[in-house]
Amino acid sequence: xxxxxxxxxxxxxxxxxxxxxxxxxxxxxxxxxxxxxxxxxxxxxxxxxxxxxxxxxxxxxxxxxxxxxxxxxxxxxxxxxxxxxxxxxxxxxxxxxxxxxxxxxxxxxxxxxxxxxxxxxxxxxxxxxxxxxxxxxxxxxxxxxxxxxxxxxxxxxxxxxxxxxxxxxxxxxxxxxxxxxxxxxxxxxxxxxxxxxxxxxxxxxxxxxxxxxxxxxxxxxxxxxxxxxxxxxxxxxxxxxxxxxxxxxxxxxxxxxxxxxxxxxxxxxxxxxxxxxxxxxxxxxxxxxxxxxxxxxxxxxxxxxxxxxxxxxxxxxxxxxxxxxxxxxxxxxxxxxxxxxxxxxxxxxxxxxxxxx
Amino acid sequence: xxxxxxxxxxxxxxxxxxxxxxxxxxxxxxxxxxxxxxxxxxxxxxxxxxxxxxxxxxxxxxxxxxxxxxxxxxxxxxxxxxxxxxxxxxxxxxxxxxxxxxxxxxxxxxxxxxxxxxxxxxxxxxxxxxxxxxxxxxxxxxxxxx
Numbered sequence: 001x002x003x004x005x006x007x008x009x010x011x012x013x014x015x016x017x018x019x020x021x022x023x024x025x026x027x028x029x030x031x032x033x034x035x036x037x038x039x040x041x042x043x044x045x046x047x048x049x050x051x052x053x054x055x056x057x058x059x060x061x062x063x064x065x066x067x068x069x070x071x072x073x074x075x076x077x078x079x080x081x082x083x084x085x086x087x088x089x090x091x092x093x094x095x096x097x098x099x100x101x102x103x104x105x106x107x108x109x110x111x112x113x114x115x116x117x118x119x120x121x122x123x124x125x126x127x128x129x130x131x132x133x134x135x136x137x138x139x140x141x142x143x144x145x146x147x148x149x150x151x152x153x154x155x156x157x158x159x160x161x162x163x164x165x166x167x168x169x170x171x172x173x174x175x176x177x178x179x180x181x182x183x184x185x186x187x188x189x190x191x192x193x194x195x196x197x198x199x200x201x202x203x204x205x206x207x208x209x210x211x212x213x214x215x216x217x218x219x220x221x222x223x224x225x226x227x228x229x230x231x232x233x234x235x236x237x238x239x240x241x242x243x244x245x246x247x248x249x250x251x252x253x254x255x256x257x258x259x260x261x262x263x264x265x266x267x268x269x270x271x272x273x274x275x276x277x278x279x280x281x282x283x284x285x286x287x288x289x290x291x292x293x294x295x296x297x298x299x300x301x302x303x304x305x306x307x308x309x310x311x312x313x314x315x316x317x318x319x320x321x322x323x324x325x326x327x328x329x330x331x332x333x334x335x336x337x338x339x340x341x342x343x344x345x346x347x348x349x350x351x352x353x354x355x356x357x
Numbered sequence: 358x359x360x361x362x363x364x365x366x367x368x369x370x371x372x373x374x375x376x377x378x379x380x381x382x383x384x385x386x387x388x389x390x391x392x393x394x395x396x397x398x399x400x401x402x403x404x405x406x407x408x409x410x411x412x413x414x415x416x417x418x419x420x421x422x423x424x425x426x427x428x429x430x431x432x433x434x435x436x437x438x439x440x441x442x443x444x445x446x447x448x449x450x451x452x453x454x455x456x457x458x459x460x461x462x463x464x465x466x467x468x469x470x471x472x473x474x475x476x477x478x479x480x481x482x483x484x485x486x487x488x489x490x491x492x493x494x495x496x497x498x499x500x501x502x503x
Contacts, residue, residue: 263473263490270398270496273420273488274461274473277436283420285461285473286432287444291414291422298435316419320406328389328402329419336401 020098021069021083023050025091029081031233033058033066043081043233050074052083054094067092079235174239174353180346182247185255188302189246190239194351200242202303206310207238215318216241216310223325225344226354236353244324245309247347249279251334257302260284278302280309280332382415382425384455386482390418390500399488400498415457421486423457423477424448440465455479 023046030041052069059065064086071079085092174194188197196204207216215221217237222229226240249255261276261284277284282299289296289308292315296308317327330336334343349355389404403418410416414424424446434440445460458476462469474489482502488495 263495270396273399273475273495274490275463275471284436285442285444285463286435287430287442287461288422290430290432291416300435304435312419320404328404330401331419333398 019054020072020095021052021054021067022093022095023047023083023091024093027083027091029071029076029079029083031081033060033068033082035060035064035066035082035084043236044076044079046071046076046081046083047074050076052081055080063087076235079233172352175243175350176352178346178350180343182250182347183255186246186250189249189255190242194239194243196239196242199302199306200246203242203245203306203310204238206303206307207241212310212314215314218318221318221323222348222354223323225324225340225348226351228354228356232353240351240354243351244344244348245280245306247344248332248334250347251343252281252332253279255279257305278305280305282308382410382455382479384450384453384479384481385410385415385484386502388482388502390484390502393499393501395498396496399496400486400500402500417477417484417486421475421477423459423475425457434463437465440470453480 027046027050028042029044029046030039031043032039032041034041051072051074053072054067055070056068057065058068064084066082067085068080068082071077071081083092084090175190175192177192182192189200189203190196206212217234220229221237222240222244225244226232229237229240232240246255253259253261257279259278261272261281263270263272263275265271272281274288275284276282278299279302282296282305283289286297289299292308293311295311298304299308312331313324316329316331317324320327324335325340333339385405387405387407389402391402392400401418405415405417412425414422416422424444426446426448428444428446430444430446432442432444434442441464443462443464445462447456447458449456456476456478458474460472460474463471472489472491473495474487476487478485478487484500486498486500488497
C-alpha cells in the first residue's frame, strides 16, 4: 500500500518533460560513459552555466549516472558529451523545458544528499534501472525522485572524493611550446594558448559549412600533420585545421594579409609562376582566380582569402581522395616534401590533441 | 535556292565543328603526369581527371587553367580600385598537337604593371608548359603521362 502511495506521488508530481540540464560547477565532458580516472576520454572541460539537452542516460555500477547531453551554449556548443551525475551530490540542475530566460529561471530541482531520492528510485513503483541505457520514462522517474529529495534536504557539499574533478586549474593547454617561431600577428587566427581570434573563427565557420565540412572532418584529412585526427571530436578536428592554416599563414607570409608575393626569391630562385597576394599567397590576378570559382572572387579581406584557400585545398587535394600532406598537386610550397617536414611539422607538433599519447 | 541551302549546310557544319573543337581537347590524355624536366620550384607532377576538363577550360595541375577557345576577358581588381586584370587566351590545333596560351596583364590607370604568359603544348601523353614573367623566361615544365 505504501509503495502504491509513493508511486502515486511520483506519477502525479511528474510533468513528463524533463529534458535539459545546466551545470552548477565545472564538469568534464567525455566522449563515452566511462568516468573512471585514467579513462582518457575527457574531451573538454565544461564551465559553470553550460546548458544541454539530455539525449541519453546510463546507470553506472556505482549507482550514479552518466548523462549524455547535446551542449547548447559556450565553447562546446553543438557537441555531444557525457557528464557525471551522482544522486545527492551533483553539479547538475535539471529542467523540464528550456526556461525562457536561463538566468532568471527558477530551477526545478537541486541535488542533495538524497537518501529519500535513492529510496524512491529503488521503490518497486519506480522503473528499475539496469546497467544499460535508460529510456525517457526512466529518465523522468529519476528526475522526479531527485526533485522530491531536494524538497527535503539542502544543497550538498561538493564531494572531493568523487570521479568528477573540477578542472578550473587542471585545464590542459592545446598548444605546447614549439621549436619554430610564430609571429604574434598569427594570433588573429589562433594564439599560442589555442584560442581562436576573429579570423580563426571565420576560418572555422567556413570549414563548417556543409559543402566543406564533409571534406575537412573526413578520416585523416590532415594526414600526418595530425596523426591522432581520427580520435578527435569534430570541434577538435576543425580546430586542428585552424591551427594548420595558422601555421601555413606563418610560413607563407608571416601572417600578413596585405603582402605582395613576387615570382622570385631575392637570390633569383623561382618562388611562384605569377604574383601572389596575402596570408596564403592567393593568385593576385582575378582572371586566374575566377577559374577557381566564386569562392576566390574577392581576396581583399582575410575572410575572402580564407574562403579561397579552403576551396583550393578541397579542390586540389581533399576532394580527390588525398589529405593535406599527400597528392601531387599541392598549391602551397611549405606543405610539400622536405619543406613540410622543416616548415610545417614543427608547428603542427605543437597542437597537443594531434600528437598527445 | 540550291546554293542557299548548300551555303546554310556548310555554315552549320563549320559551326558544329568549331563548337566540338572548343568543347573538347582530344589530344589530352587523362591520368598522372610526371615531371621529365623543369625547375621543381615551378613545376610539379599532377593528375588530370575528367572533372578537370569542362567545355570552357582545362586545369593542368594545382595552378594552371587554360581556356579552350580564343577569348579576351577583363576583371576589375578587388585589391586596387585603379587597376584591372586582362586575360587573353588563344587556341591552335595542328593535327596531333594543341597549343593553348594565356596572357595575363595587370593595368593600373591604363598603364601596364605586370605581364605573365603561360603556353601549354599538349600531345598524346605529353605536356610542355612554358612560362614568361614580364617578357623574360621563367621556366619550362615538361611532363609525360605514366
